Amino acid sequence: MSISEKPMAPEETPPERRSSWPVFEQPRGLVVYLVVLVAAALFLFGVAIAQTTVTTLDLVLFVALVLCALVCLEAIRRIGVPEGLSRDLLGAWWLPAMLLLPPLYSLLIPVPVFLLQRRKRRAMLHRQVFNTASVGVSGFLASMVWHGAQGGLVAGIGGAPDTHATLASVNGVFLALLCCAVFTLFNTALVFMAARLSTEGGTPSMWDREAFLVDCVELCVGVTVAILAQLSLFLLVIAVPPVLLLQRSLVYQQLQTAARTDPKTGLLNAPTWEKEAASQVARARAAQGRAAVLIVDIDHFKRVNDTYGHLFGDQVLLGVATTISQQLRQSDLLGRFGGEEFVVLLPGADTTEAWQAAERLRSQVGRMEIAVDDVLVSITISIGVAVVGDHGDDLVELLTAADLALYRAKETGRDRVCLPAGRPEVSGKIPGPREGRGHEGSGAENLP
Numbered sequence: 001m002s003i004s005e006k007p008m009a010p011e012e013t014p015p016e017r018r019s020s021w022p023v024f025e026q027p028r029g030l031v032v033y034l035v036v037l038v039a040a041a042l043f044l045f046g047v048a049i050a051q052t053t054v055t056t057l058d059l060v061l062f063v064a065l066v067l068c069a070l071v072c073l074e075a076i077r078r079i080g081v082p083e084g085l086s087r088d089l090l091g092a093w094w095l096p097a098m099l100l101l102p103p104l105y106s107l108l109i110p111v112p113v114f115l116l117q118r119r120k121r122r123a124m125l126h127r128q129v130f131n132t133a134s135v136g137v138s139g140f141l142a143s144m145v146w147h148g149a150q151g152g153l154v155a156g157i158g159g160a161p162d163t164h165a166t167l168a169s170v171n172g173v174f175l176a177l178l179c180c181a182v183f184t185l186f187n188t189a190l191v192f193m194a195a196r197l198s199t200e201g202g203t204p205s206m207w208d209r210e211a212f213l214v215d216c217v218e219l220c221v222g223v224t225v226a227i228l229a230q231l232s233l234f235l236l237v238i239a240v241p242p243v244l245l246l247q248r249s250l251v252y253q254q255l256q257t258a259a260r261t262d263p264k265t266g267l268l269n270a271p272t273w274e275k276e277a278a279s280q281v282a283r284a285r286a287a288q289g290r291a292a293v294l295i296v297d298i299d300h301f302k303r304v305n306d307t308y309g310h311l312f313g314d315q316v317l318l319g320v321a322t323t324i325s326q327q328l329r330q331s332d333l334l335g336r337f338g339g340e341e342f343v344v345l346l347p348g349a350d351t352t353e354a355w356q357a358a359e360r361l362r363s364q365v366g367r368m369e370i371a372v373d374d375v376l377v378s379i380t381i382s383i384g385v386a387v388v389g390d391h392g393d394d395l396v397e398l399l400t401a402a403d404l405a406l407y408r409a410k411e412t413g414r415d416r417v418c419l420p421a422g423r424p425e426v427s428g429k430i431p432g433p434r435e436g437r438g439h440e441g442s443g444a445e446n447l448p
Contacts, residue, residue, distance in 0.1 A: 048104035069093040095222025106139030142183035265321035273335025292354030301340035380415035
């Protein structure tokens with residue numbers, strides 16, 4: 001796992017912030033955390049290099065694992081990877097280094113990967129440095145555990161079977177899996193802490209079902225590659241194609257997810273939300289059930305961007321998205337509608353329940369405080385509510401009605417929930433994020 005990569009386009013950077021490094025625009029706690037982690041990696045490197053005897057066999061195995069990792073990385077780069085949190089199977093090469101080589105090499109093996117990624121994709125430097133230090137420190141500690149448990153016997157390749165521990169033994173395999181799990185847990189904890197320090201609006205999740213499955217596959221593949229390398233260095237050649245195939249399938253899955261989700265918030269994007277919401281509304285009408293649609297708009301979002309910069313604006317979007325999602329049921333459908341707007345479908349909700357849910361969202365977001373330059377910034381939202389049967393019979397009518405209700409909320413002072421005044425006339429087209437609504441930067445946005 002690595003910290004998410006969301007490079008900001010040059011034109012998005014406010015002029016007054018272009019001269020500063022992106023790392024110094026991050027929360028102070030995150031900057032301190034990054035400095036401490038890098039310092040720890042450098043300290044461990046100094047200690048390890050003073051206590052490690054470099055051998056030719058170790059260097060040959062290290063170079064072979066690095067080359068395999070670079071081949072896989074280059075092959076995946078050619079087919080493209082989605083923006084955002086990108087999972088990979090590079091642990092298939094880091095874990096064998098951790099098991100078969102002295103701990104020093106666990107600190108070193110992420111560095112060539114970092115340099116290749118830096119040359120091919122100009123993402124934020126501090127994120128790549130963090131990823132490198134996180135993997136290195138986690139690998140070093142797990143390697144120390146492994147070599148301590150094994151008595152330092154598995155320190156390279158080759159050697160007679162009677163003098164070296166073998167990964168093919170049942171006990172050795174389970175111990176190797178356990179040490180690899182230590183690496184994964186520690187690295188995930190480091191990334192989780194960084195994500196928590198960089199996100200004021202809520203606590204991110206360490207794992208979901210898919211991430212857990214990928215980590216389990218990575219552990220098994222890493223131990224399998226280590227066994228092959230222990231038997232013969234030339235067997236690494238047959239390990240590359242299966243790892244590449246697994247990596248390609250993982251990237252394909254990420255591309256499918258990226259096509260459905262908004263990259264800044266991780267929520268459903270507008271087309272996906274509309275498709276799924278329309279289907280649920282149609283089922284509710286057919287069963288004579290109820291459902292409600294909410295349109296949520298962040299008040300004065302353009303002012304926030306102009307005052308504090310777009311990086312802070314992205315934190316606000318993510319914080320609001322996280323806060324809203326934490327207040328919803330599992331059956332509710334949340335998406336980003338565009339700009340500073342979010343949309344929510346509440347299956348089974350009548351007018352009273354929809355109103356209460358909207359008020360709960362407004363109240364919770366209003367309690368948010370996001371820090372920027374030691375200043376706590378409060379965020380408020382306005383919400384328009386429309387209910388199936390009362391304000392429309394399909395998604396187009398409901399969105400149009402909720403849109404008019406949102407306009408009323410903004411026109412009457414913002415930071416409030418409103419229902420539509422009456423059943424609207426609609427054109428049959430779903431209103432877009434910039435249509436028929438007072439947005440930040442428009443004339444209607446200046447209404448008191």
